Amino acid sequence: MLCSCVSDLQWVSKVRVNTQAVLKRAQQIQGLKTPKKQWQAAWLLKAVTCIDLTTLAGDDTPSNVHRLCLKLMDMHNKGVTTAAVCVYPARVPDAVKSLKAANSSLPVASVATGFPAGQTPLETRLQEVRLAVSDGAAEIDIVINRTLAITGQWEALYDEICQFRQACGDAHMKTILAIGELGTFTNVYKSLVAMMAGSDFIKTSTGKETVNATYPVAIVMVRAIRDYYLSTGHKVGFKPAGGIRTAQESLLWLALIKEELGDDWLHPHLFRLGASRLRCCLLCFSDLLQDDQFI
Incomplete structure (x- = not known):
């Protein structure tokens, strides 16, 4: 998808977020009852299918990535698969090779784009996207230039993301807002310029910030997604990432999406969970295997 024709940034400039209303809604979401017994097993299985199985460590090696892919294939042989494998650009050939062999x-x-800080020159960030795509990446998770967002340069941010969109070609583009560094809920909402610029997903965090995926910020982001859909008819996906460690948390994220966006978003093409290495994934999978109703 190329950049949207919706480039009326006056929409962005007029946005104001009611903080108290956001916090109240987030409390309501956290108080929702989660499914039990066989229904819980079904929802946990759905959570697993929406996970981007991720390794983004400084000591990643080809063998680490290969083992990650082998573990994934072991799960696949048991009838369970995640949505994608996510790695650093340098490890894309390793992941592609391992999955192809299987x-x-x-x-x-x-x-890409200088993850996690996004502080490298624009051409360097663009080249990183191009290289990852040429090496076989089918999805690119970009980070925004937080300086542009914090200083209110929304048109410049829009232009940058449009360039990333073009560099991605046919690859899906997830745009990471790094919400813990944007300062206000209003800045988070205004980052809907990422949707205007052609993002397939918006994502909360890199997982490297002090504050990552939180329910109040998620409310702001999914409301922006809903408003954008009502204005344009185009559905943009949502990905919370960072700090999601338990099966119970994954159920609550699914409940939030169902409540705020509806069943259409409860699928991997519109909802992903960011899970560092195998923690969330194995917790969900373990719960499934131990559930009598599932077995």
């Missing part, structure tokens, strides 16, 4: 069609996602 005859897997699972997509490889790559972070």
Whole structure:
């Protein structure tokens, strides 16, 4: 998808977020009852299918990525698969090679654009996207230039993301807002310029910030997604990432999406969970295998 024709940034400039209303709604979401017994097993299974299985460590090696892919294929042989494998650009060839050897069609996602800080020159960030795509990445997780957002340069941010969109080509583009560094809920909402610029997803965090995925910020982001859909008819996906560690938390994120966006978003093409390495994934999977109703 190329950049949207919706470039009326006056929409963005007029936005104001009611903080108290956001916090109240987030409390309501956290108080929702989660499914039990066989229904819980079904929802946990759905959570697993929406996970981007991720390794973004400084000591990642080809063998680490290969082992990650092998573990994924072991799960696949048991009838469970995640949405994608996410790695650094330098590790994309390793992941593609391992999955190809296992005859897997699972997509490889790559972070890019100077992840996690996004503080490298624009041309360097663009080239990183191009290289990841040429190496076989089917999805690219970009980070925004937070300086542009914090200082209110929304048109410049829009232009940058449009360039990333073009560099991605046919690859899906997830745009990471790094919400813990944007300062206000209003800045988070105004980052809907990422949707205007052609993002397939908006994502809360890199997982490297002090504050990552939180329910109040998620409310602001999914409301922006809903408003954008009502204005344009185009559905943009949502990905919370960072700090999601338990099966119970994954159920609550699914409940939030169902409540705020509806059933259409409860699928991997519109909802992903960011899970560092295997923590969330294995917790969900373990719960499934131990559930009598599932077995």
